[in-house]
Amino acid sequence: MANVVELPVVPPPLPKSWSPAESTAKTISPLVERRLLPAGPAYLAHVKRAVHKLTFEEHDK
Amino acid sequence: MAAPNGTAEAPIEVSAIPTVVGINFGNSYASIAVLTKEGSAECIANEDGERQIACAVAFFGEEMYVGNQAKHQLVKNSQNTITGFRNLLGKKFSDIPKDRPTASAPVIQHPDHPDEPAYKVQILQAAPTPLPTTASNTPAASQAATPRSEPTPAERILTVSEVTSIFLKSLVQSAEDFLGKKVQGAVISIPAWFNEAQRAALEKAAADAGIKVLQLLEEAGAAAVTATSNASAQGISADRTQLIVDLGSSALELSLLSIRDGLAHSLATLSDPGVGGDAIDDKLIKYFAKEFTKKTKTPLAVAPAADAQDRRAEAKLRLAVEHTKRTISASPGAATCAVESLKDGLDYTGSINRLRFDMEARSVYERVYAKVQELVAAAGLDLYDVDEIVYVGGSASLPGLDEHLAQGFTESIATPFTAGTVVGGGEGDPTTILARGCALQAKLLALLAEETEEEREVKSAFAYGSKWQQAKATNKTIGMLFPEENAEGPLGGQWIPVVLRETVVPARRTVSFEVDLGESEEKKVGFEVWEAKEGVKIEKIKPPRDEEEEEEEEEEDIEVKEKTVEKESLLASLTLAAKEASQKNGRWTTKLEVQFVVDAEGKLSVTAWEVGKNGRGEQASVAVGPA
Ligand SMILES: Nc1ncnc2c1ncn2[C@@H]1O[C@H](COP(=O)(O)OP(=O)(O)OP(=O)(O)O)[C@@H](O)[C@H]1O
Ligand SMILES: [Mg+2]
Numbered sequence: 001m002a003n004v005v006e007l008p009v010v011p012p013p014l015p016k017s018w019s020p021a022e023s024t025a026k027t028i029s030p031l032v033e034r035r036l037l038p039a040g041p042a043y044l045a046h047v048k049r050a051v052h053k054l055t056f057e058e059h060d061k
Numbered sequence: 062m063a064a065p066n067g068t069a070e071a072p073i074e075v076s077a078i079p080t081v082v083g084i085n086f087g088n089s090y091a092s093i094a095v096l097t098k099e100g101s102a103e104c105i106a107n108e109d110g111e112r113q114i115a116c117a118v119a120f121f122g123e124e125m126y127v128g129n130q131a132k133h134q135l136v137k138n139s140q141n142t143i144t145g146f147r148n149l150l151g152k153k154f155s156d157i158p159k160d161r162p163t164a165s166a167p168v169i170q171h172p173d174h175p176d177e178p179a180y181k182v183q184i185l186q187a188a189p190t191p192l193p194t195t196a197s198n199t200p201a202a203s204q205a206a207t208p209r210s211e212p213t214p215a216e217r218i219l220t221v222s223e224v225t226s227i228f229l230k231s232l233v234q235s236a237e238d239f240l241g242k243k244v245q246g247a248v249i250s251i252p253a254w255f256n257e258a259q260r261a262a263l264e265k266a267a268a269d270a271g272i273k274v275l276q277l278l279e280e281a282g283a284a285a286v287t288a289t290s291n292a293s294a295q296g297i298s299a300d301r302t303q304l305i306v307d308l309g310s311s312a313l314e315l316s317l318l319s320i321r322d323g324l325a326h327s328l329a330t331l332s333d334p335g336v337g338g339d340a341i342d343d344k345l346i347k348y349f350a351k352e353f354t355k356k357t358k359t360p361l362a363v364a365p366a367a368d369a370q371d372r373r374a375e376a377k378l379r380l381a382v383e384h385t386k387r388t389i390s391a392s393p394g395a396a397t398c399a400v401e402s403l404k405d406g407l408d409y410t411g412s413i414n415r416l417r418f419d420m421e422a423r424s425v426y427e428r429v430y431a432k433v434q435e436l437v438a439a440a441g442l443d444l445y446d447v448d449e450i451v452y453v454g455g456s457a458s459l460p461g462l463d464e465h466l467a468q469g470f471t472e473s474i475a476t477p478f479t480a481g482t483v484v485g486g487g488e489g490d491p492t493t494i495l496a497r498g499c500a501l502q503a504k505l506l507a508l509l510a511e512e513t514e515e516e517r518e519v520k521s522a523f524a525y526g527s528k529w530q531q532a533k534a535t536n537k538t539i540g541m542l543f544p545e546e547n548a549e550g551p552l553g554g555q556w557i558p559v560v561l562r563e564t565v566v567p568a569r570r571t572v573s574f575e576v577d578l579g580e581s582e583e584k585k586v587g588f589e590v591w592e593a594k595e596g597v598k599i600e601k602i603k604p605p606r607d608e609e610e611e612e613e614e615e616e617e618d619i620e621v622k623e624k625t626v627e628k629e630s631l632l633a634s635l636t637l638a639a640k641e642a643s644q645k646n647g648r649w650t651t652k653l654e655v656q657f658v659v660d661a662e663g664k665l666s667v668t669a670w671e672v673g674k675n676g677r678g679e680q681a682s683v684a685v686g687p688a
Contacts, residue, residue, distance in 0.1 A: 002571045003322070004654065005299075011543030011555040013579030014587045018544050020634035021589065027686040028592060028632065031533035031663050034319075034326040034565060038523045038530050039282035039502055040289060042323025044509075047522040047529045049567065051515050056569045056658065 002056065079507045081246045081275065082236045083499025084229070085283070086263075088147045089310035089338075090455060091116055091228070093236050094496035102287075102500035104486070104493040107235040113455060113492055114232065117144045117165075118224050122185040123212055127231040136376045139165050141182040146228070149221045150266065151259035154178045164376065172218060180219050185212040225266035233272055246273040246507055248499040250283045252314060253330055260525060275506040276523050280453065281305050281316040283498030285325040288451045290501055291488045297475050299323065300561050300570075302446055304437070306429065307453035308462065310338040313429055314454075315436045317447070319534070319563035326532065326565060329440035336428045338386070338456040344421040345385065345413070346378040349398050352411045361404050374404045389418050390458040391484055419461035426465035433466060443597040445622050449475040452491040458483060471622075532565045535659060537592040537629065543576070544589065556626055559657045562595070566663065571656040573672065576639075578649035584639035586653060590632040590667055590685070596625045633667060637681040641673030662687055 036043060049059050083094040083102060090113045094102045106112050111129050119131035119142040126134060134142040144165040149157065153176045157168060171179035188210045219227075233244050251263065260277050267274045278286075284305050299322045307314040313333040318325045343364040350361045363375040381400045388396035395414040403409040419426070437444055447470055452463070463478040477489020486493060506523060510516045522529035540558035548554050559570050578584045601618040642651040654677070655669045665685040671678040 002569055002656065003299075004571045004573050007557065007572050007574040009555065009557060010575045010577050010650070011541075011557070011588070012545040012548075012577050013581075014585060015544055015546040018587060020587065020636055021631060023631050023633050023685070025592065025630035025632055025685075028539060028659070028663055028665050029536040031566060032536050034532050034534045034563075036530045036532045036565060037279060037282035037285060037318070037325045037327065038276075038527065039278060039325065039498070040286045040323055041505060042289070043325075043522075044505060044519070046324055046532075046565070047519050050529065050661075051518045051522070056567070 002060065078504055079245045080240060080242045081248070081500070081503035081507045082233070082244050083283070083496045083501070083503050084232055084247050084249045085493075085495035085499060086147060086229070086249050086251070087116065087309055087454075088145060088312075089116055090114060090492075091232060092493060092496040093232050094493065094500035095236060095240060096500055096504055100504070101290075102497035102504075104496050105236065105239045107232075108238065114235075115144075116147060116228060117142060118146075118227055119143065120182045120184045120217065123187055125227075127228060133380060135164055136373060136380065139376070140167075141184075142166055143180050143182070143219070143224050146180075146221050146224045149178055150225060151256070151262035152178060152221075171220060174220070178221055180221075180224065182217050182219065184215055184217050186215040187212050222262060222266045222269065225263065226270040229267055229272060230270035233270065244272070246275040246503060248276045248278050248283075248503040248506065249274060250280050250495045250499050251277045252332075253279050253281060253316070254332060257525070275503050277525070278499055278502055280307060280314065280495055281318060281327060281330070282325070283495045283502065284316075284451050284453050285318055285320065286498035286501050287488075287494045288449075288498075289320060289323045289325070297449055300564065301448035302328070302442070302563075303449045303451055304433065304447045305451045305453055306433065306457055306462075306466070308337055308429060308456035309454040310456070311335070312337050313432060315432060317436055317440050317442070319565075321561065321564045321568065322570075324565050326534065326563075328442070328563065329436050331432055331436040331439070333428070333432050336425055336432075337454075340425050341386065341422045341456060341459075342379055342382050344424075345382045345398075345418075346375060348413065348417075348421055349378055349382070349409070349411050350374070353403060353407075353409045356409070356411075357407050359405055359407060370404060374400075377403060385413065386456075386459070389413075389415060390460065415461070419464075422459065422461060423465075425456075426462050429462060430466055430469065434469070443622070444469045445471050445597045445624055446595075447471075447474065450477075451494070452477060452483070452489070453494055455492050457491040533661070533663070534563050534565045535560060535568070535663075536562060538562045538595055538626075539590065539592055539632070539657065539659070539665065541588045541655065542591050542628065544587075552626065552628060556591075556593070558593070558626075559655070560659055560665075564659070566659045567661050569656065569658045571654060573652065573654040575650050576653050578639055578642055578651060580647050580649070584642045584649050584651070585636060586639050586651065586669070586671075587634065587636040588669075589634045590665075590683070591628050592630045592632060594627045594629045596627075598623045598625045632665065632685045633683040635667060635669055635681055635683050637669055637671070637679075639671060641671040641678055 085092045092104050094104045104112050114128045115132035117131035119126045119134035142165045154170045166180045168178045171177040301320050303318045303320050305316040313336045315331040317328040346363050350363045354361050362371050366372040366375045377400045381398050385396045385398045395412045397412045399410045401408050477483045482489035509520045538558050539560045542554050544554040600621045604619050639651045642649040652672045654672050658666045668680050668682040670680045
């Protein structure tokens with residue numbers, strides 16, 4: 001199961017004038033290359049998903 | 062065999078976890094951690110009651126000492142006392158600088174192996190047991206057993222690898238004595254700068270000692286494992302920027318890590334040999350030597366010492382201030398330094414309080430601070446971007462260091478000192494954190510399956526240089542903006558960051574919160590998804606003038622820092638009709654859950670749903686390239 005983080009915020013009501021805007025970007029910014037520290041359960045889970053080609057949902061089970 | 066009252070036999074302790082240990086192998090001190098029944102890790106003491114075990118091996122006559130006992134041989138038997146061997150692992154003799162003075166056995170060229178460093182020590186070799194006595198050569202009057210003939214002096218050559226094996230073996234022996242079981246595997250910590258040759262040399266030395274090495278784990282990795290295994294207890298966000306300050310004996314090692322839901326990668330590292338406990342010792346022993354001279358009128362010059370007599374006094378003081386420093390770390394009161402027969406047969410007992418101690422150590426604290434600033438700048442960040450400091454290494458136990466560093470960070474910075482977990486072997490104890498992290502890692506590795514090819518592939522991901530360690534991370538923080546009528550500030554609404562910059566992908570984050578829908582009956586939730594630019598704004602303001610103050614001193618401006626967020630690019634918008642809203646005092650609210658997933662290629666999917674009485678409601682979702 002995905003870990004759900006409860007946030008202590010209460011966003012305000014939508015302005016009357018607001019309408020869903022056209023997006024200005026087609027994608028997120030280019031990803032950057034990094035080197036993981038091969039340690040801990042989160043690294044293990046990350047590798048397991050990659051090696052077994054699992055999505056988060058499949059890995060949850 | 063059923064007993065009437067159902068008293069079952071004491072359950073056999075079938076622990077699914079093999080007997081594994083974690084070893085912190087520093088250049089000066091080592092420590093060992095084992096797993097508790099509850100699955101946490103704890104440092105153990107060796108048979109001398111030491112948790113910080115000096116990396117020293119000494120030979121005296123027929124005896125060999127390992128650990129703190131060996132270190133004490135530095136006073137009278139320094140030529141036969143070996144220290145500092147870890148840093149020589151995997152090095153060639155010609156690589157080793159020869160100009161440094163040493164207080165222990167000198168490093169020599171091995172007589173037989175080309176370009177290999179070694180140590181030469183004097184030992185006494187036990188003579189062979191005497192031949193059985195005969196009537197003819199036994200004096201008739203003596204009933205006593207014939208003494209063995211005198212052991213003979215000999216020279217012993219030891220390679221760095223052999224010394225390391227002896228030392229590691231003794232560590233594992235201590236663990237086995239404690240556990241009453243054979244140790245089946247170990248994770249050993251290594252510095253970030255250990256190259257392939259150094260790793261190979263350590264693996265070999267461990268193998269020669271009969272130790273199965275599960276992994277050589279970088280110190281930052283070991284620290285991160287410990288620090289993330291208890292984060293929930295401290296109430297720090299699972300996504301955070303963590304600064305690791307490792308201050309040992311001879312060096313400072315800094316790492317800035319991006320920790321994202323337990324997954325860690327390094328943003329910058331920095332190593333500064335020449336700052337650490339030894340430098341603090343220099344200051345302290347000079348301070349105490351001066352006090353000694355004041356008290357006794359006996360001249361004493363240390364660090365550097367003037368002659369052989371002062372050198373010995375210096376060695377004694379160095380051993381003694383070890384205790385002084387630990388007392389300063391453990392309690393706010395003054396600490397003593399006591400040495401028997403320091404010089405000319407005169408004993409010395411002195412004391413130093415926290416204030417004075419921190420004055421003496423100040424130059425070291427300042428250097429650490431300067432290096433921390435350098436590190437964070439090299440990562441393109443500000444000290445205000447750091448959420449947590451983790452301290453590692455003996456010298457990082459000093460509260461004065463934390464106080465000195467704290468001035469530059471946000472007030473909300475989490476440190477083990479603010480959390481009160483440093484002293485008394487707490488979770489944040491810098492002297493045990495590496496060994497505990499190694500033990501937890503050993504547990505994780507020992508439980509990995511190796512049946513299928515895929516499982517073996519997963520296991521191989523922990524090996525040095527595995528391709529699985531290469532990863533891609535986001536470059537900008539992605540979050541939600543809830544637009545607001547007449548909002549204050551440039552954002553125009555409520556900003557909720559969801560996937561922080563430097564989050565390794567694939568990543569998934571799910572957040573939940575209440576949304577205010579207002580009084581209107583048209584209950585609609587809507588938000589925009591933005592990439593944001595984050596920064597820190599620094600403003601210089603004039604300090605408030607004290608009217609009473611007469612002097613017209615030119616006071617320095619005060620720096621006021623503030624974190625900033627700017628909208629950069631709009632990625633998508635999402636709307637959802639609120640069907641589960643409830644009304645209170647005329648206002649509607651609903652509970653919303655939103656999930657962000659960024660896949661390995663950087664495709665972002667945002668899904669939102671309400672959470673009502675009957676669980677999750679209808680989903681609304683949107684995806685942002687690449688196709
Ligand atoms: N509680 C304490 N308070 C202050 N200093 C301490 C404390 N415990 C140990 N030290 C000091 O910390 C140093 C040892 O630290 P550590 O064990 O981290 O070194 P190391 O990792 O072996 O060495 P290095 O990293 O320099 O190669 C010594 O100078 C020791 O005197
Ligand atoms: Mg160290």
